[in-house]
Amino acid sequence: MQYGKIDWNDIWKELMTTQQRLDKTGDKEGHWNKRENAERFWKRTQENSERTDSTLNELPLTSGSKVLDIGSGPGRLAIPIAKRVSHVTAVEPATGMMDILKENMEKQGIDNISCVSKRWEDVDVENDLDAPYDVIIASFSLGMPDINEAIQKMQQVSSKYVYLYWFAGTTPWEKHSIILWPALYGTNYVPGPKCDVLYNVLYNKGIYPEMHVFSMDYTNYFSCMDEAMDFYRDRYVIETQEQENLLRNYFRDVLVQENGQLVEKGISTRVRISWENK
Template identity: 30%
Template sequence: MNYRDIDWNQLWLDEQQRKSWTSKKKKDWDSRAASFAKRVADSDFSTLFIKMMQPDPAWTVLDVGCGPGTLAVPLAEQGLQVTALDSSEGMLAQLQLRQQEAGVTTITPVHGSWTDSWHDLGLKKHDVALAARSLAVTDLRQGLEKLNRWASQKVFVVDRVGPGPFDPDLFHAIGRDFQPGPDFVFTLNILLQMGITPRLDYLQFDQKRTYGNEQEAREAVAWMVDDCTDLERQKLRGYVAERLRENNDGTVTFTRTTPVKWAFISWDV
């Protein structure tokens, strides 16, 4: 077998079928928008991303699957012009709130999807295209080709490493199997097969997170499991309680065994 014959895109499609979690639909993102925005605000994801991105204030940026403005808002705070595209109105509403709070005026929100014609949405080619934790595509190669076409200088992609934000121990604790689905290994290999030689780095987060109280800690992990039964919810409660330590100031610290790690992939166009 010659490794060059491997069809990484087909492998990606096959692996997608095996994953234990369901890809979220527009209505799921709408209903999760406020809680997602809160989790993002409590995390240092955007700080780490921007440190690695080293943005040039002169760049125009197309942020695909921008969510509540996780990156769009801090980039606009640095003076960049950002087109923030998302298919969830709920997320765009959160973006608007954050944009107002930050007092930034250089973000253009666009309601649209990976699969829409971006020409029809009125988009122009940007200096930079990025998709952070938002490769919600049905065909990865097509998605990556599209990002590449819409950037004139650079592309940045953040993709899962292994389970990504999911906690496999939590799945096991509630009695569910956990299959992470395809991760950055597929993305890298598809890019290489497209003739692109990407740079690779990692964003790694602490295994410990501190929350105001036990309920907050529970809510911060409960999003991982769809359609929880009462028994599963009870087990989830036990799993979280077991891993909590109370701090002197009344807050609680939750420790997970698997750290959250993301692949930071970039290339010059």
């Protein structure tokens, strides 16, 4: 075995690009460009606010901090962080997510977030950012095909702390895809790269981060089966009646009744990967 010759960034690239190719929505930001998906995400995070509270408590924020939130989504972290620090730059490429972030800023009277509507890999360090940043966060947003380059860019604009949040093991939604893909499309589903690959990329760059594993509930609430099907039909891109029937039968078994709602319930294992640049 040629241990020293494993190119972990190549492994990340292959798994990430395969996953993005498999994404049936057809564009890179796919799911998150749609307003209804961004709204559902925002609602879910507001209902599960303990997780956000514990993240806020573990970040080394001070009133003078300048923070970079990469893949900020609708502002689950950027909004409460902005209330505690001097400035936040939020990088978010998906229009659905960015629209909700801007609405949230307006509703809450927040004027210390600069919004950059780009993918991290397309961000121009000189013109789009206000480096250096005391705290850099990328929370479940590492959809970059070249993670080595993405981290290099973070290091370039970091003056101290970097906090990445990512996944360990197969996520609940990947478990559905693994079962559904062969039946729907006649091909196998390939899950995206996880924290093992990321750790090795960092290690090979001489970064030895702290790793903290935790679990997080993954829940989706629907008022009825038709609403659930609108959501899943979009995620899986359904073109034939046969696929429609297959999907409906599958999720009829998966969803559970709870207080008059249909609920998709799952638990995912997540990981916080952090380091301090000296």
